[in-house]
Amino acid sequence: MAELLRAYGLRLTALLWLAVALWIIGLVIAPLATLVARSLTSVDPQSIVATIEVDRLSGELAAARWDFDHATTPERRVEIDRRIRLLADRLRRADARETAPQPTWGIANYTSLSGLPGGVLLRTLGQALAVTAIALLVGYPVAWLAAVVLTGRRAALLLGALIVPWAIGDVLRLCAWATLFDPPGAGIPAMVYGYGLAMVFPIWAALTTLDRHQIEAARDLGASALRIHTRIVLPHARPGLAVGAIMTFLLCAGSYAVPQITPRGRGGDGFGQQVARRIFDTADWGVGAAYALALMAACLLVAYALMRAFRLRWRDLARRGG
Amino acid sequence: MARKPRDPARFLSNLYMSLFLIWLFIPLVGMTVTAFDASTLPSATPWKGVSPQWFSTLAGDARLMRGLAQSLLVALAVVALSLPLGLAGAMVLHRLAARASGVLLALLVSPILIPGLVVGLSTRLFWHGFAGPGGLWPTVLAQTSTVAAYVLVMFTLRLARFDPALEEAAFDLGASRALVMRRILLPFLAPTAAAAVPIAFLLSFADYTTTVFAIGGDTTLMTEAGARLRAGPSPVIDAVGVVVLALGVIAAGVWVLVRRPEPAPPRRR
Secondary structure, three states: OHHHHHHHHHHHHHHHHHHHHHHHHHHHHHHHHHHHHHHHEEEOHHHHHHHHHHHHHHHHHHHHHHHHHHOOOHHHHHHHHHHHHHHHHHHHHHHHHOOOOOEEEOOHHHHHHHOHHHHHHHHHHHHHHHHHHHHHHHHHHHHHHHHHHOOHHHHHHHHHHHHHHHHOOHHHHHHHHHHHOOOOOOHHHHHHHHHOHHHHHHHHHHHOOOOHHHHHHHHHOOOOHHHHHHHHHHHHHHHHHHHHHHHHHHHHHOOOHHHHHOOOOOOOOOHHHHHHHHHHHOOOHHHHHHHHHHHHHHHHHHHHHHHHHOOOOHHHHHHHOO | OOOOOOOHHHHHHHHHHHHHHHHHHHHHHHHHHHHHEOOOOOOOOOOOOEOOHHHHHHHOOHHHHHHHHHHHHHHHHHHHHHHHHHHHHHHHHHOOOHHHHHHHHHHHHHHHHOOHHHHHHHHHHHHHOOOOOOOHHHHHHHHHHHHHHHHHHHHHHHHHOOOHHHHHHHHHOOOOHHHHHHHHHHHHHHHHHHHHHHHHHHHHHOOOHHHHHHHOOOOOHHHHHHHHHHOOOOHHHHHHHHHHHHHHHHHHHHHHHHOOOOOOOOOOO
């Protein structure tokens, strides 16, 4: 803090801290806290049941009235009239039960995860891990060639050839993928195409700092290509591998685009669609918030596990580039 | 590494690279072919000749054009917000003790590690409420929380290469803080800022997941394209892809031509 004041002076220090405070509170902490609070409030399910019943009974009543107006025989009219009275009575009672919704606190919103949505979450995470593994195998040689083997103009050209498809964004990449490949529900190949490049760039960035003399020295001393990779290149690429694996996994697990675009509505949901349906279609906002947080928790857990597996420290993320 | 021309390792690496690039570019070629196809059905076969029909359809598509305008607006706002925020964050982190800066960094960078749908939902919820309409402002703020984190990382990496001796020398020679800032620190950070502008712009322009969950009933180019593609292949969206791709190729070409290697970092440890 004293260091800050010494370097920037009082006014600039205050301004910088104000910007940082607004950022942390307004864009990070407060939104997340609101989401957590919302996920813990639920509306009395009885009133939701009543709302659905009111909707259903109103529809049936309207249909019965239409039948009544178009009935041809008097006996049929009497029969339908009895039905209308019955429906109207039930509608009155359902209306009474549909009181103003009372929010209650608790974890009720999270409990439905044990059913089908939980299965979708697990499938989405498994798929994301599979894509990460495939991208690691495919992407490592590409990053190695781009960073170490190729030099000068060819390396720059290759980098450009990787950046352009990445820069157009996942929607347009998957649009391109879908013009050629049309297998319904084939999520994994589309995801490798959609997000695999996220693996290449961090490994490339880590390998650009590799001293090529190490490789030449190892080769002169008789090391095989495999041994050069396992003893020199892979250890040097480790932070890049970790960042790449984490980024690829996060993009796949949170992907809304792949289940939305590639199966053309014929394939299964991703977990993102499950959340969107609760929020946009059924207005189950508490449940949607709970699902979103469950996805976040799962992603952070896997990201932490990957960091441990690659022995990456938190500070390395910023030091080596993300 | 100089190698003999008939080197099998070289042959294998060339083969692998070619296969990878074919895999990467074949769908993009297919998209381009479909976008220029003269047939009115979305298909590259049978090929009926080149026609700009889908591009004129695109130019006359009010929803896509509106989406494009909103995308540009949102991207400009995200750049304008995330650059100062990222710079301020990096300047604070640079002068903070290791432990405090670690905590602060974790907080500021965390949106990168949070799924886009959570970022979009939480930002919209906090600024508008769920029942609120969502819209462009929640979208700008949601994207900014992620984009500013990337910009922060870029500035932090650059500052790690900063030689403090320069600043000390300037102070010793009697320069004021403002002068040191203007003549030493900001010029040092300028290349990073120049790189951060297009990156932040693209991160915003191409974003889909965060936007879908923050924007509510409004649209950007990407959410409109996603909604159309849900219904099936769409040559108009292919045309959008070709336009964006062409701009990307031009931008990348310029970048490759003007790129200069970074100065070596001062030795640590």
